[in-house]
Amino acid sequence: MCSIFQITCDGAFFNRCLDCFLGKAAYIRNLQDNLDALETELGNLIARKNDVMRRVVDAERQQMRRLDGVQVWVSRVDSVKTEADQFIRDGSREIEKLCVGGYCSKNCMSSYKFGKKVAKKLRDVRTLISEGVFEVVADRAPESVADERPTERTVVGLQSQLEQVWRCLVEESAGIIGLYGMGGVGKTTLLTHINNKFLESPTNFDCVIWVVVSKDLRLEKIQEDIGKKIGLVGDSWKSKSVEQKAVDIFRSLREKRFVLLLDDIWERVDLTKVGVPLPGPKNTTSKVVFTTRFIDVCGSMEVDRKFQVACLSEKDAWELFREKVGEETLQSDHDIDELAQIVVKECGGLPLALITIGRAMAYRKKAEQWRRAIEELRRSASEFAGLGKEVYPLLKFSYDSLQNDTVRSCFLYCCLYPEDFGILKWDLIDCWFGDGFFGESDRFGAENQGYDILDTLVSACLLEEVEDDE
Secondary structure, X not given: OOOOOOOOOOHHHXXXXXXXXXXXXXXXXXXXXXXXXXXXXXXXXXXXXXXXXXXXXXXXXXXXXEOHHHHHHHHHHHHXXXXXXXXXXXXXXXXXXXXXXXXXXXXXXXXXXXXXHHHHHHHHHHHHHXXXXXXXXXXXXXXXXXXXXXXXXXXXXXXXXXXXXXXXXXXXXXXXXXXXXXXXXXXXXXXXXXXXXXXXXXXXXXXXXXEEEEOOOOHHHHHHHHHHHHOOOOHHHHOOOHHHHXXXXXXXXXXXXXXXXXXXXXXXXXXXXXXXXXXXXXXXXXXXXXXXXXXXXXXXXXXXXXXXXXXXXXXXXXXXXXHHHOHHHHOOOOOHHHHHHHHHHHHOOXXXXXXXXXXXXXOOOOHHHHXXXXXXXXXXXXXXXXXXXXXXXXXXXXXXXXXXXXXXXXXXXXXXXXXXXXXXXXXXXXXXXXXXXXXXXXHHHHHHHHHHHHHHHHHOOOOOOOOOOO
């Protein structure tokens, strides 16, 4: 007796199995065609990418920024190309496995998997070609908050002041900040580091505007520099009057959180006439910071905070000088270290003098050269290498800018006293009166004039007031 098994096969199920088999077989049957097509389409994709990149490079030369979508597409193209190249290299080995005229394989599973991957990569390449049509590849890069300005590394001794002023800018409600000190002390350097710090540290300010004012105060020049930063340019705007420009500047700046940096002002700058919204109780989000040689200017500008940029301490002065001269020179002769400290003292803590002389002495490795340099500094500092061009004009400019010959003569009289000597005010005024500087017969009037002159010299940072002086 035997048993008979009967298996019934549903037609629909059979068709699905057949379709599945034929579909998988197609990956093997079409492998050669798909590899050829992949190589051709990959060439088209690379050509499309090269066209796009030429447009991107041209745009970036015009200070534009490539779109994020373009960058993502380029990255995908690079990735797909790497994979497609590998498939094309491996293709010859897989083709050798085919048999029966390419309709079957000696290793069906291997050829099927490889053929499926090739077909998918071909679809990816064609998709990227269709997606690589860009009407616009770049746009205008957002303008940075501040324009980076060239400067030396942070000068020794200024770092603590930089941090003080920065805290005042970003944390306190002070709207107008004044930095005052004598010429060559590092005010512009400090202001430059403040400007550049806006590029390193995130803040809530929309723009930082740098303007060099100088002694020749011209409102039109200040307005032009501000206009360049906020987009007010063109012949039509330049032809407007100061009053019209002020209106335009005010309309633009009142909508922004700005920092206005004014370098080297010698007298009050009327910010209202310029068009700058005044920082104050109703505008605590914007700031004005300026440098000046005169403490009186801080008063006329109605500052909320002022910082004196003073000469360096002995320790900081020596550190700065050593940095500029270099250890190799200082150690080249056992006498040079001691002589170098004498040179530092002759500089009086003035950073510009320390830097200039330090560079000049960097390669003088004989003690005798340093002794001659000290003699030259004491005899006529303006003739020392570099000082005549870089330091002396700054100091002479402050001297020449004093009000009249009487004030200048009174200042020169102070040279009769020893270096770092504490002079009593009333004693100095008495000497001025005795030498007939005032032209006043009335002693009381002369004394008042003398105190006014002292205030002028202290304000110009040419004399330093000692706290316990009477």
